[in-house]
Amino acid sequence: MINGMHKTRKFSSECFLRGKFYVLGGRDDNDKHLTCGQSYDETTDSWELIPDMLKDMTVIAHSQSPPLIAVVDDNLYMLEISLSELRVYDINTNIWKKVGVVPVSANAAFGWGIAFKSMGDRLLVIGTSHSWHRKTVVHSCRPSPDVEEQHWEEIKHWCVGAELPQFIHNCCVMFA
Incomplete structure (x- = not known):
């Protein structure tokens, strides 16, 4: 079990990048599009919130x-x-x-x-x-x-x- 993310999301995209697991975009519990991302560091078992990671992407x-x-x-x-x-x-x-x-x-x-x-x-x-x-x-x-x-x-x-x-x-x- 790992620590929970800062923001729950669905319909997001994920990848491994430079030793961390990234989660981008998606929608929150109210179906609002999210522009933030999050990265998970296994060594510290922690998530870092990346505000406005997708701010320039057009919905x-x-x-x-x-x-x-x-x-x-x-x-x-x-x-x-x-x-x-x-x-x-x-x-x-x-x-x-x-x-x-x-x-x-x-x-x-x-x-x-x-x-x-x-x-x-x-x-x-x-x-x-x-x-x-x-x-x-x-x-x-x-x-x-x-x-x-x-x-x-x-x-x-x-x-x-x-x-x-x-x-x-x-x-x-x-x-x-």
């Missing part, structure tokens, strides 16, 4: 997906769905920096129509293309927090001919 609908986050090379990335922007978190300043846009429609179905995952040293986005025929595409990049625009490559041999449903409820990426 586009009450039914919006939890924050789309992924960790690559000890950096936390987020997909800002309203603008299809990729952002990286500066843990020291509590600021998200824009590092480009993603090549898929991130705001499809209020963020539920896209998968955003890490795989080794890469980020993956799975969703529908920006083009008029709206086909399912998978793109990958090796992100860098110091670059203003990432280089995305389409992975052509995945999802060939597949049509994704409007909602991606869960996505797990595995490789050997």
